[in-house]
Amino acid sequence: MFKIRGTRALAVVVAAVSVTALTACGAKTGDSGTSTTAGAVVDTSGPTVKVGLLNSLSGTMAISEVTVRDSLKLAIDEINASGGVLGKQIEPVSEDGASDWPTFAEKAQKLISQDKVAAVFGCWTSASRKAVKPVFEKNKALLFYPVQYEGLEESPYIFYTGATTNQQIVPALDYLKAQGKTSLYLVGSDYVFPRTANKIIKAYATANGMKVLGEDYAPLGSTEFSTIVNKVKASGASAVFNTLNGDSNVAFFKEYKSAGLTAAAMPVVSVSIAEEEVKSIGTQYLADQLTAWNYYQTTAGAANDKFVKAYKAKYGADKPTSDPMEAAYTSVYLWKAMVEKAGSFDVEKVKAAADAGGITYAAPEGLVTVDGPSQHVYKTARIGKIGPDGLIKEVWSSGQPIKPDPYLKDYSWATGLA
Amino acid sequence: MTLVLSQLFTGISIGAVLLLIALGLSLTFGQMNVINMAHGEFIMAGAYTVYVLQQVITSAGASLIVALPIAFAVAGAMGVLLEFLLIRRLYGRPLDTLLVTWGVALILQQAARDIFGAPNVQTRAPDLLTGSIHLPGGLVIASSRVFILVLALTAVAALTLVLKTTSLGRRIRAVVQNRDLAAVSGLATGRVDRLTFFIGSGLAGIAGVALTLIGPIGPAMGTNIIVNAFLVVVVGGIGQLKGTVIVAFALGILQSMVEYTTTVSVASVIVFIVIVAFLQWRPQGLFTLRTRSLA
Numbered sequence: 001m002f003k004i005r006g007t008r009a010l011a012v013v014v015a016a017v018s019v020t021a022l023t024a025c026g027a028k029t030g031d032s033g034t035s036t037t038a039g040a041v042v043d044t045s046g047p048t049v050k051v052g053l054l055n056s057l058s059g060t061m062a063i064s065e066v067t068v069r070d071s072l073k074l075a076i077d078e079i080n081a082s083g084g085v086l087g088k089q090i091e092p093v094s095e096d097g098a099s100d101w102p103t104f105a106e107k108a109q110k111l112i113s114q115d116k117v118a119a120v121f122g123c124w125t126s127a128s129r130k131a132v133k134p135v136f137e138k139n140k141a142l143l144f145y146p147v148q149y150e151g152l153e154e155s156p157y158i159f160y161t162g163a164t165t166n167q168q169i170v171p172a173l174d175y176l177k178a179q180g181k182t183s184l185y186l187v188g189s190d191y192v193f194p195r196t197a198n199k200i201i202k203a204y205a206t207a208n209g210m211k212v213l214g215e216d217y218a219p220l221g222s223t224e225f226s227t228i229v230n231k232v233k234a235s236g237a238s239a240v241f242n243t244l245n246g247d248s249n250v251a252f253f254k255e256y257k258s259a260g261l262t263a264a265a266m267p268v269v270s271v272s273i274a275e276e277e278v279k280s281i282g283t284q285y286l287a288d289q290l291t292a293w294n295y296y297q298t299t300a301g302a303a304n305d306k307f308v309k310a311y312k313a314k315y316g317a318d319k320p321t322s323d324p325m326e327a328a329y330t331s332v333y334l335w336k337a338m339v340e341k342a343g344s345f346d347v348e349k350v351k352a353a354a355d356a357g358g359i360t361y362a363a364p365e366g367l368v369t370v371d372g373p374s375q376h377v378y379k380t381a382r383i384g385k386i387g388p389d390g391l392i393k394e395v396w397s398s399g400q401p402i403k404p405d406p407y408l409k410d411y412s413w414a415t416g417l418a
Numbered sequence: 419m420t421l422v423l424s425q426l427f428t429g430i431s432i433g434a435v436l437l438l439i440a441l442g443l444s445l446t447f448g449q450m451n452v453i454n455m456a457h458g459e460f461i462m463a464g465a466y467t468v469y470v471l472q473q474v475i476t477s478a479g480a481s482l483i484v485a486l487p488i489a490f491a492v493a494g495a496m497g498v499l500l501e502f503l504l505i506r507r508l509y510g511r512p513l514d515t516l517l518v519t520w521g522v523a524l525i526l527q528q529a530a531r532d533i534f535g536a537p538n539v540q541t542r543a544p545d546l547l548t549g550s551i552h553l554p555g556g557l558v559i560a561s562s563r564v565f566i567l568v569l570a571l572t573a574v575a576a577l578t579l580v581l582k583t584t585s586l587g588r589r590i591r592a593v594v595q596n597r598d599l600a601a602v603s604g605l606a607t608g609r610v611d612r613l614t615f616f617i618g619s620g621l622a623g624i625a626g627v628a629l630t631l632i633g634p635i636g637p638a639m640g641t642n643i644i645v646n647a648f649l650v651v652v653v654g655g656i657g658q659l660k661g662t663v664i665v666a667f668a669l670g671i672l673q674s675m676v677e678y679t680t681t682v683s684v685a686s687v688i689v690f691i692v693i694v695a696f697l698q699w700r701p702q703g704l705f706t707l708r709t710r711s712l713a
Contacts, residue, residue: 060638063537190683218682221642223633224435226428226563227677227685234421247642250538250634258560258632260550280634282540284548 040141042345043116048091049345051076051335052111054122054132059099060221060246064324065124067276068146069094070315071325072121075332078310085336086345093117101131108132112141118345119144119335121328126150126192133158142347144335146328148271148293150196151406152417157347159354160376161331161368162324163294165200166405171381172241172269172292173204175396181238181267183211187228187252188243190217197243197271199417200408207413213237218244223251229259232266242270249273253285263288269383275320278390286386293323294379295365296392304364320391321364330363334370334377337361369401376404420556425678426671431563433670434570437663438628439643440650441573442621444662446497448651449594450614452505453512455519457647458640459526460496460619464489464626465635466530469539479544482627489623497619501612523640530637538636547631562631569628573621574663580617581659590614594657653693655703665704669693 043050053072055065076090084090093115095107104123111117112135119142123129126149136143136157143158151165176184186201188194198215205212213235216228229252232240244252249272256268269290275297278286297308297320307329311321337360339345342353353359359370369378378401384392408414439461446452467489468481475481500522508515547562581587592600593610601607633639650669654661669689677685697703 066536216681219686221638222682223639223642224432224673224682226431226560227425227674228682230421230424230428231678247538247634247636247638251632254543254548254562254632255560257548258550258562260558276537280538280540280636282542284540284542 040112040139040347041116042118042347044088044118044345047088049085049088050091050093050115050117051332052108052115052117052120052122053092053094054097054104054107054111054120055094056099056124056128057094057096061097061099061124063280064276065097065099065122067319067322067325068122068124068328071311071321071329072332074311074314075329077314079332079336085339086343097123097128101125101127104128105131105135108135108143109139112136112139118142118339118347119350121146121331121335123147124324129158130192140347142335142350144328144331146331147324148327150193151200151408152196154374154376154406156351156375158375159331159334159370160374160404160406161327161334163379163381164376164404164406165197166408166411167294167379167381167402168271168292169197169200170204170408170411171398171402172271172290172383173201173208173210175292175383176239176269177208177210179239181210183213183235183237183239185213185232185235185237185240186215186243187232187240188215188217189220189222189245189248191220191245193245194243198241200414201241203413203417211237218248220246220248222248225252225255228252229255229261232256233259233261237266240266240268242268243272244270245272249277250281253281253289257285263290273386274322274324275390275392276322278386278392279320283386283388283390287388289386290395291384291386291392292381293384293392294382295323295326296382296384296394297321298391298393299365299382301364301366303362303366307364326364330361330365330368330377333361333363334359334368338370366401371404374404374406376406378403421678423555423557424559425674427557427559427563429671429674430667431560431567431670432674433667434563434567435628435632436646436650436670437666438566438570438573438625439622440647440654440662440666441570441577442618442625443647444651444654444659445577445614445618445621447648448654448657448659448662449590450611450618451512451656452501452509452615453516453519454500454505455516455644456500456523456526456640457619457622458642458644459523459530460493460622460640461626461629461643462526462530462635462637462640463493463496464623465541465630465639466534466539466626467492467623468541468627468630469534469635472541477544478542479546481542482544482547485627486624489627490620491623493623493626494616494620497615497622498612500619501615505615506608506611527637527640534637536637538634541630541635543631566628566631569624573624574659577617577621578659586610586613649693653696653703655705658703658705661703661705 055069056062076092080089097104121144124147146161148163148168186198267290271292308321338350338354342349355372357372380401381398382394383396385395443457446454468485471481471485504518550558550560589610593607650666654665673689676688
């Protein structure tokens with residue numbers, strides 16, 4: 001009676017755990033069910049107009065996406081307090097994507113056909129964006145996507161208010177080159193963004209006489225980095241380019257410091273660590289390491305002072321503001337500007353108004369302009385250094401907003417990447 | 419040569435982490451046959467104990483030392499509570515135990531999220547444990563890893579001592595080897611079970627303290643750990659401490675050596691293939707307990 005066969009018990013355990021893993025990953029994407037092809041109908045009959053907020057409020061991505069939802073709500077509240085859009089108050093409908101990509105597609109469809117929203121704001125991971133893209137295209141509805149991503153994409157129904165590669169990764173490489181770094185080691189999580197980003201980095205390195213001494217991918221959620229850090233150390237690279245995401249960053253930086261590697265000798269440039277992540281990794285491990293973004297809480301300017309103050313007043317003094325939050329906040333104001341220029345909530349008219357150019361907003365990161373043809377946004381690239389107080393200080397900036405170039409058409413070394 | 423040595427140490431240190439997280443489980447799962455899916459959350463409780471203590475004790479070193487016994491007590495108490503309220507009613511029903519403890523694991527994760535917030539929390543490590551030790555021959559090893567190795571070996575030694583030399587240990591072994599006979603001989607098997615569960619869960623708390631030095635501390639940390647812990651115990655052989663020790667180090671070294679020449683994902687696949695092949699050959703694990711029981 002008291003001898004269960006070990007293997008059988010293990011099989012049960014493994015089966016149970018893989019069920020959770022599977023539901024988290026999601027096997028299918030983009031099945032949006034039946035829908036009309038005539039275009040989304042925006043309900044403007046009442047005194048309010050609805051917009052959708054589509055973020056993961058549960059699951060592994062909730063940590064990051066809840067902050068985006070919060071700053072979207074802040075922007076909506078501010079706009080409502082100052083009279084709304086075209087005389088209508090904005091009514092946000094919040095849906096939980098649950099860190100599960102098919103759920104994102106399902107909820108997007110619900111927001112479009114049931115709530116008849118004028119636009120949807122949200123998504124974080126590239127996987128969730130890829131899952132909802134066909135839904136928005138089929139229904140001819142609008143999505144505003146607020147996170148930096150790997151580029152090589154343009155959808156007529158998506159506005160990208162985060163950075164594309166030539167506004168974040170390429171300037172970061174330019175900065176490293178200017179600092180005299182001649183060799184790189186690439187460390188990333190194993191999914192679409194890091195792999196695409198590293199393809200671009202390798203093309204850049206070849207063209208600019210930099211050496212890529214190694215490239216390693218860890219599964220998302222992996223927390224054992226001793227071997228990777230050993231490899232990084234043995235390579236003797238002059239800098240590390242880090243595209244790890246989530247919990248892995250904590251383990252990576254703890255191991256990095258333990259191995260005796262320092263920001264002075266071998267700096268790490270990260271593209272997924274913002275103020276919120278710094279808080280949970282610990283400045284003990286991150287001090288003086290570099291980040292590449294378009295906005296920091298410390299970015300100078302009256303618009304940012306106002307944003308930071310309003311955010312802290314609404315959500316708590318200890319809550320930092322970060323790049324994706326700022327891009328989300330800005331996206332609501334950009335949509336407002338488009339609607340007002342179009343004089344209508346109708347999706348095609350709003351799009352036409354934006355694509356004609358001239359949509360600008362004095363955002364916390366500085367003046368942003370929507371690039372009509374690509375539906376991306378001009379953004380200033382900023383390299384930051386993590387301080388002992390957990391805030392990130394700008395050490396270099398491109399000085400002026402960079403024109404978005406999602407397919408890197410203006411870079412000769414990038415031919416063949418798309 | 420230095421590289422091989424340094425990878426060997428990396429493997430040993432991965433093994434030490436595996437050993438520490440599996441040690442408690444080798445008692446509750448290995449000795450008592452309770453599939454406790456909440457074991458990972460007991461580890462999480464240990465890690466959060468460090469976080470809570472650091473709100474009170476400012477010295478990182480002192481808080482870490484104080485955290486060890488307190489985390490043992492906290493996780494142990496949670497284990498006893500779980501055993502007393504649920505598991506004790508489900509002995510001999512492994513599948514029900516699995517589902518129930520999994521439910522408890524989800525509840526504990528959500529509780530951690532509500533109490534400490536969804537984002538990871540940070541703890542401070544004493545300076546002594548964030549640096550590295552330089553050995554002759556250019557070998558550099560992380561001091562946190564040395565600490566974990568020493569902690570793991572100490573825990574194994576202490577546990578062995580308790581099992582082999584104390585009357586409590588004798589009682590635990592008696593109940594494991596033949597529950598009915600132990601009961602007939604006048605042992606209060608229920609009380610022995612609870613004590614075993616206390617020690618096993620307490621060891622999870624200790625593992626949690628150690629993990630704050632190398633990994634993230636958050637509500638989801640337990641789920642990432644639990645599979646590896648079960649793996650080590652099953653391959654090591656149910657009810658065998660020495661199996662757990664040997665397998666933890668063997669898997670750690672295998673993982674680090676293969677990973678160095680390939681990638682993390684390939685290394686994990688190879689480790690799993692080796693495990694599956696091994697279990698085909700020895701389904702009962704590395705060591706088995708030989709008894710005259712007919713069960």
